[in-house]
Amino acid sequence: MEEKRYLTFALTKGRLADKTLSLLESIGFTCEEMKDKSSRKLVFVNEEQKLRFFLAKGPDVPTYVEYGAADIGVVGKDTLLEEGRRVYEVLDLGFGKCRMCVCGPARAQELLKHHKMIRVASKYPNIAKEYFYNKKNQTVDIIKLNGSVELGPIVGLSDVIVDIVETGGTLRENGLEVLEEVCPISARMIVNPVSMQMQPERIRSLIARLRETQS
Numbered sequence: 190m191e192e193k194r195y196l197t198f199a200l201t202k203g204r205l206a207d208k209t210l211s212l213l214e215s216i217g218f219t220c221e222e223m224k225d226k227s228s229r230k231l232v233f234v235n236e237e238q239k240l241r242f243f244l245a246k247g248p249d250v251p252t253y254v255e256y257g258a259a260d261i262g263v264v265g266k267d268t269l270l271e272e273g274r275r276v277y278e279v280l281d282l283g284f285g286k287c288r289m290c291v292c293g294p295a296r297a298q299e300l301l302k303h304h305k306m307i308r309v310a311s312k313y314p315n316i317a318k319e320y321f322y323n324k325k326n327q328t329v330d331i332i333k334l335n336g337s338v339e340l341g342p343i344v345g346l347s348d349v350i351v352d353i354v355e356t357g358g359t360l361r362e363n364g365l366e367v368l369e370e371v372c373p374i375s376a377r378m379i380v381n382p383v384s385m386q387m388q389p390e391r392i393r394s395l396i397a398r399l400r401e402t403q404s
């Protein structure tokens with residue numbers, strides 16, 4: 190009975206999806222349909238293995254998984270922390286590594302040190318709030334942006350930003366630096382709690398096989 194259902198994956202569009210598909214392929218989960226980059230299809234199926242895949246914007250992946258539209262999702266830890274959805278986080282996939290940091294011009298270090306009332310721009314207002322309000326006990330003004338957050342301190346919108354740093358190149362080229370580290374980030378596999386109950390063997394064996402590739 191369990192084997193008759195599709196196992197549906199929601200993947201984060203872009204680099205994370207490419208890496209996830211290579212990883213799944215290495216353990217025998219394939220989807221030939223997905224390799225045709227010219228296709229406008231949204232949902233890809235492997236009939237033989239009863240697998241379904243679709244691509245979504247990062248912040249939507251935990252939403253699809255929470256509501257059970259996908260059994261499994263692959264998404265960055267940053268998005269999981271920001272969205273706060275009710276899903277099981279089952280595996281750190283070890284790629285998509287970067288750091289969530291407080292960044293700004295060097296002079297902003299003093300403002301942070303003395304717990305000044307500062308402006309913080311971020312695509313991640315919940316992570317910024319959790320960090321400043323709960324971890325640091327510092328009251329700040331959080332301004333939500335949707336991208337190119339580094340502009341914040343450069344054009345005078347904010348004193349600092351809370352953002353992802355991967356190579357550090359964007360900061361360097363814009364005269365900004367890491368001032369404090371919030372947490373490390375990487376790609377995580379998430380599972381819908383009901384799916385875990387409905388297809389326990391299939392999902393557990395998938396997790397176990399993925400773990401083996403890490404050892």
Ligand code: PRP
Nearest residue numbers: 336337338352353354355356357358359
């Ligand atoms: C992310 C992040 C930084 C940059 C960090 O932006 O927000 O801007 O990458 O990478 P680096 O340390 O290797 O320079 P993204 O490219 O996702 O675009 P966005 O600015 O539109 O969010």
